[in-house]
Amino acid sequence: MAVCVFSSLLTVLCVGLYGKYTYAEACTDPVVTPASLLVEYGDPAEVNCSIPSKPETDYTLGWESKTSQPATDTETSVMWKVDSLTNWEEADGLQCFFTVGSNQCESNVTVTIYKRPDRVTLSSVSDVWVEGDQTELWCEIENVGPGHKLSVRWSRADPKHNSSTFTQFSESGVPRLGK
Numbered sequence: 001m002a003v004c005v006f007s008s009l010l011t012v013l014c015v016g017l018y019g020k021y022t023y024a025e026a027c028t029d030p031v032v033t034p035a036s037l038l039v040e041y042g043d044p045a046e047v048n049c050s051i052p053s054k055p056e057t058d059y060t061l062g063w064e065s066k067t068s069q070p071a072t073d074t075e076t077s078v079m080w081k082v083d084s085l086t087n088w089e090e091a092d093g094l095q096c097f098f099t100v101g102s103n104q105c106e107s108n109v110t111v112t113i114y115k116r117p118d119r120v121t122l123s124s125v126s127d128v129w130v131e132g133d134q135t136e137l138w139c140e141i142e143n144v145g146p147g148h149k150l151s152v153r154w155s156r157a158d159p160k161h162n163s164s165t166f167t168q169f170s171e172s173g174v175p176r177l178g179k
C-alpha cells in the first residue's frame with residue numbers, strides 16, 4: 001500500500017513537470033506604436049505596446065523607462081504615457097518587454113527630445129568699433145537641446161558679405177562663439 005502511494009506520487013510529479021515543460025511558450029517581440037517619437041521637451045508623449053494574443057501561461061507585458069514603468073499580466077496591451085516629458089535620459093532606453101516564463105522579448109522605441117532656446121542674445125565685446133580693426137561678437141543661446149544636434153550659423157545682413165560659420169557642439173559644450 002505504501003509503495004502504491006509512493007509510486008502514484010511520483011507519477012503526479014512527473015506529469016506536473018512534463019506539463020510545465022510542454023506549456024513553456026516562446027515569446028514574440030511586442031509591437032510598439034509608434035516605433036519612434038519626436039517630442040518637444042515638456043510635451044506629453046505616449047506609446048502603445050501590444051501582443052497579438054494572450055499566452056496560455058503567466059506573462060508580463062511592461063515598460064522599461066526612466067519616468068514611468070506601467071505593466072500588465074492580464075491585458076494584451078499597455079500604454080506608456082507621460083504628461084510632460086522632461087527627462088533627457090528617456091531618449092537612451094525606452095523599451096517594451098514581454099516575458100513568458102523564462103523567455104523575454106523586447107522592442108525599443110527611438111526617442112528624440114528637443115528644446116528650442118529660451119533666449120538668443122547677441123552682444124559686442126567692445127562698445128566702439130574702429131574701421132579696419134578686428135572686433136568680437138558674442139552669441140549666447142540659452143537652454144537648447146540636444147547639444148550634439150545643434151548647429152549655429154553666423155551671417156551678415158548684407159548678403160554680398162557673408163561670413164557664415166557652422167558649428168557643432170557636444171552635449172556639455174557651452175555655446176560661446178566669437179568672430
Ligand SMILES: *[C@@H]1O[C@H](CO)[C@@H](O)[C@H](O)[C@H]1NC(C)=O
Pocket residue numbers: 048049050077079
Ligand atoms: C493598443 O494597441 C492595441 C493593438 O493594436 C489595440 O487593441 C489597443 O486598443 C491599443 N490601445 C490604446 C489605448 O490605444
Ligand SMILES: *[C@@H]1O[C@H](CO)[C@@H](O)[C@H](O)[C@H]1NC(C)=O
Pocket residue numbers: 092093095107108
Ligand atoms: C534595445 O536597447 C537596448 C538597451 O538600450 C540594447 O541593449 C539593445 O541592443 C537594443 N535592441 C535593439 C533590437 O536595438
Ligand SMILES: *[C@@H]1O[C@H](CO)[C@@H](O)[C@H](O)[C@H]1NC(C)=O
Pocket residue numbers: 155159160161162
Ligand atoms: C549669404 O547668405 C544668404 C542667406 O542664407 C544667401 O541668401 C546669400 O545667397 C548668401 N550670399 C553669398 C554671397 O554667399
